[in-house]
Amino acid sequence: MQAELISKDGTQEYFVNMGPQHPSTHGVLRLVLTLDGEIIKRVEPHIGYVHRSIEKMAEFDTYKQIIHLTDRMDYLSAHMNNEAVALLVENALEIEVSDRVKVIRTIMSELTRLASHQLWWGVMGMDMGAITTFLYAFRDREMINDIMEETTGARLTMNYNTPGGVMFDLHPNFQKQVKEFIKIFKTKLPEYDELLSGNIIFTERTKGIGKLSLADAISFGVTGPSGRASGFACDVRKTNPYSAYDRVNFTEILLVEGDAYARYKARIFEMWESISIIDQLIDNIPEGVIMAPMKAIVKLPKGEFYQRVETARGELGVFVVSDGNKTPYRVKFRSPGFSNLSVLDHISRGHKIADLVAIMSTLDLVIPDIDR
Amino acid sequence: MSTIIAYFKGIGQGLNTLWTGMKVTGYYFFHARKEIITMQYPDNRDTLKIPERFRGRVVMLHDQNNEHACNGCTMCEMACPNGSIKIITDKILNPETGKAVRIIDKHIYHFSMCTLCNLCVQACPSNALAMDNSYENSVYDRSELTFVLNQPGSKIRDNVKD
Structure with a gap:
């Protein structure tokens, strides 16, 4: 066994654990690396360190109660996760929510997406060794958190959606605050490009690193900005529009390079698209009820239901098997992080350890989303 | 010869990109008082504004x-x-x-x-x-x-x- 590992020139492969407490794994992800010197031969992700059995817990909760669990999966796109379950229940019961709710959900989703991408941008810079970006990103993200706090009552795990609508009406200050944020952030976003996008150290470390081809992106199921950077048209907002996405104009960002830099650029471009979506909707939020009439105990009809939404990381699918009771028989979440992680081994072979940090960062992994 | 020119051109462009980033940080260094977003948290309890919908307990x-x-x-x-x-x-x-x-x-x-x-x-x-x-x-x-x-x-x- 030992003799097999030793190659012709006398060197030997060895194993290194990266994580579960490594800061660049953004959580408790353990990567077992097989290395030849500094070259990565194999990456084996070991997951399950923050497994909370959310799918099993959901089997004992009513459909209203499941929503607060989904906050804790991908905490950076908490609103979209909530929306997925809420939409599933509404579609299963054929409840039509008001236009106001649809628009509110869309604006909130895009705000969450902006906040998520801002955090990712800051952390991405920090992984590359630049603390500056982290502080700049959190400066802008704080404004979104304040908007969220004012309307939903929580900054991160909002639990704002309920089947049939949203929990509270918009705060009277909401429109003013969002417009102010958009106005300020439009001047701040070019700073992101100046600070990091053109930076020679950053581009040298990301261009041509972790190339993911279109065929691989499709076969591994890499969705979200990571998939679209390889040319995979997988935006659920375009393919299966939900909420108010069918009435706004936005471009699906598609790049062809598929390397770490393309994944970075895809998210920067997506921030501009999110701004444009909010711009189109914020001035014409229709009047209407915020809650469709619902029964006190929500019971789904017997059968199987699937709903997908586009979170900041990719496609989140919720699959519910119902036996007609007030709790689901089985819930399965198709989380974007899990599929995006699965491609890590494939695209990081042959690169250096430092490149692995860049690749992981551009895949934008959130570990509680992978483990659930 | 052309490779040498390209080499130094690359260094020049690289330094230029670093300068672009430094300009942003430099601007905030000299305009530090213009937008202060840091809160001195435990000291500003009296002026801290908590939204009325905030979920405490x-x-x-x-x-x-x-x-x-x-x-x-x-x-x-x-x-x-x-x-x-x-x-x-x-x-x-x-x-x-x-x-x-x-x-x-x-x-x-x-x-x-x-x-x-x-x-x-x-x-x-x-x-x-x-x-x-x-x-x-x-x-x-x-x-x-x-x-x-x-x-x-x-x-x-x-x-x-x-």
């Missing part, structure tokens, strides 16, 4: 007569996803009608288990519960996080439906 609303609106229907207990609410009810005899009436003895709230999802407040038919704006809720012992929400000596308001 669950409280029961009492009026000036020490009366609340909870009739012990246990809707909040059923709505809670984590089992952080437990209601102990009691029965008293209404002297006028002679019927037994359900009242709450203790509305127990385990803050240590609560995820602040707001479902109990929404479920309450008589609006007896609310979320307050408290923060800094950390304590030294877990037992301190169990609250009895109805104040001692409080009773149910007259006009609350059963």
Whole structure:
């Protein structure tokens, strides 16, 4: 066994654990690396360190109660996760929510997406060794958190959606605050490009690193900005529009390079698209009820239901098997992080350890989303 | 020759990109007072503005007569996803009608288990519960996080439906 590992020139492969407490794994992800010197031969992700059995817990909760669990999966796109379950229940019961709710959900989703991408941008810079970006990103993200706090009552795990609508009406200050944020952030976003996008150290470390081809992106199921950077048209907002996405104009960002830099650029471009979506909707939020009439105990009809939404990381699918009771028989979440992680081994072979940090960062992994 | 020119050109362009980034940081270095977003948190407690919808913890609303609106229907207990609410009810005899009436003895709230999802407040038919704006809720012992929400000596308001 030992003799097999030793190659012709006398060197030997060895194993290194990266994580579960490594800061660049953004959580408790353990990567077992097989290395030849500094070259990565194999990456084996070991997951399950923050497994909370959310799918099993959901089997004992009513459909209203499941929503607060989904906050804790991908905490950076908490609103979209909530929306997925809420939409599933509404579609299963054929409840039509008001236009106001649809628009509110869309604006909130895009705000969450902006906040998520801002955090990712800051952390991405920090992984590359630049603390500056982290502080700049959190400066802008704080404004979104304040908007969220004012309307939903929580900054991160909002639990704002309920089947049939949203929990509270918009705060009277909401429109003013969002417009102010958009106005300020439009001047701040070019700073992101100046600070990091053109930076020679950053581009040298990301261009041509972790190339993911279109065929691989499709076969591994890499969705979200990571998939679209390889040319995979997988935006659920375009393919299966939900909420108010069918009435706004936005471009699906598609790049062809598929390397770490393309994944970075895809998210920067997506921030501009999110701004444009909010711009189109914020001035014409229709009047209407915020809650469709619902029964006190929500019971789904017997059968199987699937709903997908586009979170900041990719496609989140919720699959519910119902036996007609007030709790689901089985819930399965198709989380974007899990599929995006699965491609890590494939695209990081042959690169250096430092490149692995860049690749992981551009895949934008959130570990509680992978483990659930 | 052309490779040498390209080499130095690359260095020049590289330095230029670094300078572009440094300009942004330089601007904020010299305009540090223009937009201060850092809050000196423990010192600014008096001026700190907490939004009124902020979910701190669950409280029961009492009026000036020490009366609340909870009739012990246990809707909040059923709505809670984590089992952080437990209601102990009691029965008293209404002297006028002679019927037994359900009242709450203790509305127990385990803050240590609560995820602040707001479902109990929404479920309450008589609006007896609310979320307050408290923060800094950390304590030294877990037992301190169990609250009895109805104040001692409080009773149910007259006009609350059963």
